[in-house]
Amino acid sequence: MIKSDVAKTPMQWAAAAADAIMATYKPGELPPAHRWHYHQGVFLCGVEQIAEQLGETRYDEYIQGYIDDLVDEQGNLFFARDELDSIQAGLLLFRQAERTGKPQYKVAADKLRSLFGTLNRTAEGGFWHKDKYPHQMWLDGLYMGGVFALKYADTYGDEELREEVLRQERLMRKYMKDERTGLLYHAWDESRQMPWADPDTGCSPEFWGRSLGWYGLALAEFIALLPEEHPSHAELQEELRAFVEAIIRYQDEETGLWYQVVDKGSHPDNWVETSCSSLFVYTIARAVQQSAADESYMSAARKGFVGLAQMMETDDLGHLVMPSICIGTSAGDYENYVTRPVSKNDLHGVGAFIMAAVAIQDKMTK
Secondary structure (H helix, E strand, O other): OEEOOOOOOHHHHHHHHHHHHHHHOOHHHOOOOOOOOHHHHHHHHHHHHHHHHHOOHHHHHHHHHHHHHHEOOOOOEOOOOOEHHHOHHHHHHHHHHHHHOOHHHHHHHHHHHHHOOOOOEOOOOOEOOEOOOOOEEEOHHHHHHHHHHHHHHHHHOOHHHHHHHHHHHHHHHHHHEOOOOOOEOOEEEOOOOOOOOOOOOOEOOOOEHHHHHHHHHHHHHHHHHOOOOOHHHHHHHHHHHHHHHHHHOOOOOOOOOOEOEOOOOOOOOOOEOHHHHHHHHHHHHHHHHOOOOOHHHHHHHHHHHHHHHHHOEEOOOOOEEOOOEEOOOOOOOHHHHHOOOEEOOOHHHHHHHHHHHHHHHHHHHO
């Protein structure tokens, strides 16, 4: 494995990352194979952004291949019905419905929309992240379910759903935000029963990079989807500004990247993690584009993207390989996070990197 050449434009980096995965897997074989899940969804949302930028039909056709592996002509969709993670890939349905005119994609989106009425909730109406994590809200869930909800609300005129998902964000801030650092804890257990739950606050004890990345990504997407006149638009812009300021404080000076446990970069067993770094680069760039953050913050985004490019490797076939991606993890203590295995070309890492590259390219050209 050799280091990749860093002398590419951001869009060239995005295409190289997408093409490496597409050359390795048929659409339905994206891991975990034949499953409607956010791993594939995050990667393909990045591919969708490339399709929109470059206008190359092969990217849309690849996305459609994944969808058609799991959605039949009647709109039947095979997915887990007890977790927010199953909703995220539904973001792919909107563009394909418009592009192809096929009615089954709207039917499948309706099924995912209906899931919100069946999810278990906290006492104040916060969605449990999964049934197997009772009474818990996770930062991840705001992106996994929330962005689809707003996109569905905009596309099909569902005002009730829009207000519901905005309430989810406010609940996360209420219970999971640390006012000292400006960061948010990975999870909150209303019942205080989990071993990691603080007996007073119910929060998990650490600021995990990727969960914060999902939250920042969700805020940026919410602002893009909300009408400017909506009462929550200005509020979310302010929250995104404060969030960007908070994460920039923890950017590693040497590499430009961020650590697995974001605020403990000085710990010798902590390590820089590429998926969260990609999500933070994306969030900062979009925040500046949306006038939620000052133009001067783009220097942190550019530095982060250069750091990511310097991390990339190339395999024997000349395909891009993204290293240092934490595999999925539940909430836990510090040791839980820093001992998690890392993988290469994990889909939610590659998808996040593609989005970061597209966001940096957008800022360069607009």
